[in-house]
Amino acid sequence: MLFGRAQKNPINLPGKDAEVVKWEYTTCGYCSTGCSIEVGVNSEGQGVRARGVGGADVNRGKLCLKGIFEHELFTSAGRGEQPLMREKTFDAYEPVSWDEALDKTAAEIKRIQEKYGRDSFAIVSTGQILTEEFYTLGKLARGVIGTNNYDGNTTLCMASAVSGYKRSFGSDGPPGCYDDFEHTDCLIAFGSNLPEQHPVIYWRLRQALEKRKFPIIVVDPRVTMFAQYADMHLPVTPGTDVVLLNSLAHVILDEGLEDTTYIHSNTSGYDEFAKLVAQYDPVVTQKICGIDEDTIRNVARLYAKSNQAMSIWTMGINQSTHGSDGVVAINNLNLITGNIGKKGGTSLSITGQCNAMGTREWSSCSGLPGYRALEKEKDRVDIAKFWGIDPEFFPKQRGLFQTDIFPAIETGQIKGLWLIATNPMTSMPNTARIRKTFEKLEFCVVQDAYQDVETTEYAHVYFPAGLWAEKEGCMTNTERRVNFISNVLKPHANSKPDLWIFNEMAKRFDQGKKIKFPDSAKEVFDEMRELSKGRFLDISGMTHEKIKASRGIQWPMSDGADSGSARLYEDGKFQHADGKAKLIPLNFIDNNEKPDEEYPFWLNSGRVVEHFHTRTRTGKIGNLNKFSPTPYMEMNPDAAQELGVEHMSYVRLVSRRGDAVVLVQLTQRVPRNMVFIPFHFHECVNRLSLGLLDPYSRQPAFKQCSVRIENVSQQEAAAVVNKAARAF
Numbered sequence: 001m002l003f004g005r006a007q008k009n010p011i012n013l014p015g016k017d018a019e020v021v022k023w024e025y026t027t028c029g030y031c032s033t034g035c036s037i038e039v040g041v042n043s044e045g046q047g048v049r050a051r052g053v054g055g056a057d058v059n060r061g062k063l064c065l066k067g068i069f070e071h072e073l074f075t076s077a078g079r080g081e082q083p084l085m086r087e088k089t090f091d092a093y094e095p096v097s098w099d100e101a102l103d104k105t106a107a108e109i110k111r112i113q114e115k116y117g118r119d120s121f122a123i124v125s126t127g128q129i130l131t132e133e134f135y136t137l138g139k140l141a142r143g144v145i146g147t148n149n150y151d152g153n154t155t156l157c158m159a160s161a162v163s164g165y166k167r168s169f170g171s172d173g174p175p176g177c178y179d180d181f182e183h184t185d186c187l188i189a190f191g192s193n194l195p196e197q198h199p200v201i202y203w204r205l206r207q208a209l210e211k212r213k214f215p216i217i218v219v220d221p222r223v224t225m226f227a228q229y230a231d232m233h234l235p236v237t238p239g240t241d242v243v244l245l246n247s248l249a250h251v252i253l254d255e256g257l258e259d260t261t262y263i264h265s266n267t268s269g270y271d272e273f274a275k276l277v278a279q280y281d282p283v284v285t286q287k288i289c290g291i292d293e294d295t296i297r298n299v300a301r302l303y304a305k306s307n308q309a310m311s312i313w314t315m316g317i318n319q320s321t322h323g324s325d326g327v328v329a330i331n332n333l334n335l336i337t338g339n340i341g342k343k344g345g346t347s348l349s350i351t352g353q354c355n356a357m358g359t360r361e362w363s364s365c366s367g368l369p370g371y372r373a374l375e376k377e378k379d380r381v382d383i384a385k386f387w388g389i390d391p392e393f394f395p396k397q398r399g400l401f402q403t404d405i406f407p408a409i410e411t412g413q414i415k416g417l418w419l420i421a422t423n424p425m426t427s428m429p430n431t432a433r434i435r436k437t438f439e440k441l442e443f444c445v446v447q448d449a450y451q452d453v454e455t456t457e458y459a460h461v462y463f464p465a466g467l468w469a470e471k472e473g474c475m476t477n478t479e480r481r482v483n484f485i486s487n488v489l490k491p492h493a494n495s496k497p498d499l500w501i502f503n504e505m506a507k508r509f510d511q512g513k514k515i516k517f518p519d520s521a522k523e524v525f526d527e528m529r530e531l532s533k534g535r536f537l538d539i540s541g542m543t544h545e546k547i548k549a550s551r552g553i554q555w556p557m558s559d560g561a562d563s564g565s566a567r568l569y570e571d572g573k574f575q576h577a578d579g580k581a582k583l584i585p586l587n588f589i590d591n592n593e594k595p596d597e598e599y600p601f602w603l604n605s606g607r608v609v610e611h612f613h614t615r616t617r618t619g620k621i622g623n624l625n626k627f628s629p630t631p632y633m634e635m636n637p638d639a640a641q642e643l644g645v646e647h648m649s650y651v652r653l654v655s656r657r658g659d660a661v662v663l664v665q666l667t668q669r670v671p672r673n674m675v676f677i678p679f680h681f682h683e684c685v686n687r688l689s690l691g692l693l694d695p696y697s698r699q700p701a702f703k704q705c706s707v708r709i710e711n712v713s714q715q716e717a718a719a720v721v722n723k724a725a726r727a728f
C-alpha cells in the first residue's frame with residue numbers, strides 16, 4: 001500500500017497556454033536565496049504564471065516549487081480586505097475605514113505611553129517586508145513613537161549569526177557568496193538542510209560539483225536529504241556543535257595545520273584560544289558530541305589541508321543555547337585556516353527569510369540604520385541630524401529582544417503591541433504561555449497580509465497589508481545581493497503597502513510631522529543611499545534601476561563603482577577597532593533539557609520543502625499543501641516497535657510545557673532517541689518546545705528539548721489533527 005506523497009496527485013502546473021500578455025520582473029518573497037521571478041499577467045490584469053529569470057545570476061532560470069506557484073498568492077484565501085476593529089478581544093470585528101483604524105491605533109499608542117512610559121508600547125516586526133519599509137518603520141519606531149522595545153522575528157532566526165559575526169569580525173554581514181562553491185575544495189554544512197530549505201542554493205552547489213568534485217560534509221543529528229547526498233555525515237549529538245568545532249580546532253593546532261601567517265597578520269586572541277582548545281582532545285570530546293575521534297581528526301585534516309575550504313550553516317547552529325558561540329566557533333575554524341575573504345574560503349550563514357538581511361541592515365531594530373549602534377554617540381547624533389530630531393530622543397542602548405518582550409508583557413511592563421508580518425502564536429516556543437501573554441495586553445494591532453493569521457484572535461485592530469509583488473522596493477539575500485521587487489499587481493482589495501501604513505501612522509504624531517516620510521520607495525532608497533556613503537555597508541552606487549537591470553547587486557557598492565562586491569574582508573581588514581578579527585575561546589556549558597526516563601526522546605523541529613513557516617501562505621496553495629497537509633512527526637522504526645507505535649497512526653506527545661497530537665511517519669532519518677516535527681502547524685510542536693535562550697543573541701533553542709510518546713484514541717486524535725491541519 002502506498003502512503004504519503006506517493007499517493008498524491010501530481011502537481012498541477014499552470015497550463016502553458018495560460019494566456020500571458022506581459023511578463024513582469026520581480027524577486028521571490030519566501031526564502032533568502034533571492035531568486036529572480038517573472039510573473040505572467042493576463043489581459044484581465046491577473047497574475048497567472050511564474051517563471052525563473054534566465055539571465056539572473058542567483059537562479060539562472062530555476063525556481064523551487066514555492067516560487068513556481070507564487071503568483072497564486074495574489075488571490076489566495078484569507079487575504080485581508082478591509083481594516084477591522086473591535087473594542088474587546090473575542091467581540092466580533094467590524095470593518096472600518098483606514099482613518100478610523102489608524103486614528104484608534106495612534107490614540108492607543110499615545111494613551112499607553114502617557115500612562116505607563118514610552119517603552120510600555122512594543123513593536124515586533126519581521127524579515128519579510130521590503131527594505132525601504134524596514135527603514136521607514138525604524139524611523140517611525142525610533143524617531144517618532146520612541147519605544148526602545150522594538151524588535152523582530154529575526155531573533156527567532158538569524159540573531160545568533162548576527163551576534164557571532166559581530167563578535168568575530170566586528171560587524172554583521174556574511175562575507176561569502178554562492179560563487180564560492182565554484183572555488184572551494186571542501187565544504188562543511190552545519191545544521192542546514194539545503195535541498196529542502198534553499199533548493200536553488202543547493203542547485204548552485206550541485207552545478208559546481210558537476211564541474212569539479214570536492215568533499216561535502218554534513219553535520220546534522222538527522223539523516224536529512226542533504227546528509228544523504230553528502231560524502232560524510234556527522235550525526236552530532238543535539239546542541240554540541242561547539243564541542244565538535246573546538247575539537248576540530250584542537251586537531252588543527254595540535255598537528256600544526258593552521259595558517260600561521262594569516263593568524264599572525266589578521267587575528268587577535270590566539271593564545272587564549274589555543275589554551276582553551278587544548279582541552280578539547282577528540283578522545284574526550286567524542287563522548288560529548290557523539291562523533292568518534294578518528295572522524296574528527298579526518299575532517300580536521302581534510303578541511304585544514306584544502307587550499308580553500310568553506311562552512312555554511314543555518315538553524316541547527318543558530319537555534320541553540322550556544323547559537324552565537326556556534327557561529328563564533330565556525331568563524332574561529334575559518335580564521336585559523338585562513339579561509340575568510342578568499343574565493344572558496346568563507347563562513348557563510350545561509351539566511352532564512354527573504355529579507356532577514358534587510359531588517360538587519362536598515363530597520364533599526366537592534367540599533368540605528370545602516371549598521372549603526374545606539375550605544376555610539378556619533379551614530380545617534382548623525383541619524384538625529386539627518387532626520388531632524390534631538391539626539392537625546394534616542395535611548396543609549398538597545399531595548400528588549402523579541403523573546404524578552406513577551407515575558408515583559410507577562411509581567412506587566414509592556415501593555416501594548418504592534419505586530420508586523422509575524423505570527424508568534426505559532427512560531428514562538430511554548431505557545432500556551434504566549435497565548436496567556438496576549439490576554440494581558442491592553443491593546444494589540446496586527447498588520448498582516450492575511451486576516452486569518454492566528455494573532456488576529458487577540459488583536460483589537462487589524463491592518464490588511466499588501467503582499468510581495470503588490471509592493472515595490474528591495475530585499476537583500478544571503479550573499480548580500482540587493483534585489484528588486486516590482487509591484488506587479490495592486491494590493492488586494494483595500495489592503496495597503498506596509499510603507500503607506502507606516503507613513504500614515506507617522507502623520508498622527510507631532511514628531512512625525514517634523515520628519516520627512518517620503519511616499520515612494522525610490523525616495524526612501526535615496527535616503528538610505530545617502531546614509532550609507534563611505535561606510536562598510538555602502539549602497540550609494542546603487543539605484544532601483546541599476547539593481548533591476550543587473551538582476552541584483554551585492555553590497556558594498558560605493559558611488560561611482562561599476563559593480564558590487566562578491567566578498568567581504570578580502571584585504572584581511574576587519575571591523576574591530578584594531579582592524580583584526582578575534583579568535584574567541586568558547587567554553588561549552590551543557591544546559592539543554594535532555595532526554596531522561598520520564599521524557600526519553602529529543603524533540604527536534606524544522607521545515608519541509610512544501611511549506612513556509614506558519615502556512616498563512618503555503619497552506620492555501622493547493623499544489624503545495626496537498627503534499628504535506630497534516631501535522632506529523634518522524635520517528636525511528638525500532639523505537640516505534642518497542643513502544644508498539646504504528647506507521648500512520650496518531651500519538652500524543654507530552655513535554656513539561658504541554659502536549660500535541662501528530663501522525664507518525666516511521667523513518668530511519670531520525671535516530672532512536674529523537675523525533676522530528678515540522679513546525680508549520682498551529683497548535684503543534686511549539687506547544688511542546690522549551691526555547692531556552694542564547695545569552696548573546698536571545699535566540700531560542702527550538703531544536704532541543706525532551707518529550708515522551710503516549711497512546712491516544714485514534715478517533716479523537718483524528719479530530720485534533722484535522723483541526724490543526726485546518727483545510728483552508
Ligand SMILES: Nc1nc2c(c(=O)[nH]1)N[C@H]1C(S)=C(S)[C@@H](COP(=O)(O)OP(=O)(O)OC[C@H]3O[C@@H](n4cnc5c(=O)[nH]c(N)nc54)[C@H](O)[C@@H]3O)O[C@H]1N2
Nearest residue numbers: 191192193197238239314315316352353606607609612613
Ligand atoms: N521550504 C521552506 N524553506 C525555508 C523555510 C520554510 O519555512 N520552508 N524557512 C526559511 C527560514 S526563515 C529559515 S531560518 C531556513 C531554515 O533552514 P534550515 O536551518 O536548513 O532548516 P531547519 O529544518 O529548520 O533545520 C535544519 C537542520 O538543523 C538540524 N539540527 C537540529 N539540531 C541540531 C544540532 O544540534 N546541530 C546541528 N548541526 N544540526 C541540528 C535539524 O535536524 C535540521 O535538519 O529555511 C528557509 N527556507
Ligand SMILES: Nc1nc2c(c(=O)[nH]1)N[C@H]1C(S)=C(S)[C@@H](COP(=O)(O)OP(=O)(O)OC[C@H]3O[C@@H](n4cnc5c(=O)[nH]c(N)nc54)[C@H](O)[C@@H]3O)O[C@H]1N2
Nearest residue numbers: 157421422423427447448449465467605613614616679702
Ligand atoms: N519549533 C520551531 N519554531 C520555529 C522555528 C523552528 O525551526 N522550529 N523557526 C523559527 C524561525 S527561523 C522563524 S524565521 C520563525 C518564523 O515565524 P513567523 O515570522 O512568525 O512566521 P510566518 O508564518 O513567516 O509569519 C509571517 C507573517 O507575515 C505575513 N506577511 C507576509 N508578507 C507580508 C507583507 O508583505 N506584509 C505584511 N504586513 N505581512 C506579510 C504572513 O501572512 C505571515 O502571517 O519561526 C520560528 N519558529
Ligand code: SF4
Nearest residue numbers: 028030031035064067
Ligand atoms: S529557492 Fe527560495 S527564493 Fe528561490 S524560488 Fe524557492 S523559495 Fe523562492
Ligand SMILES: [Mo]
Nearest residue numbers: 156157352353
Ligand atoms: Mo528563519
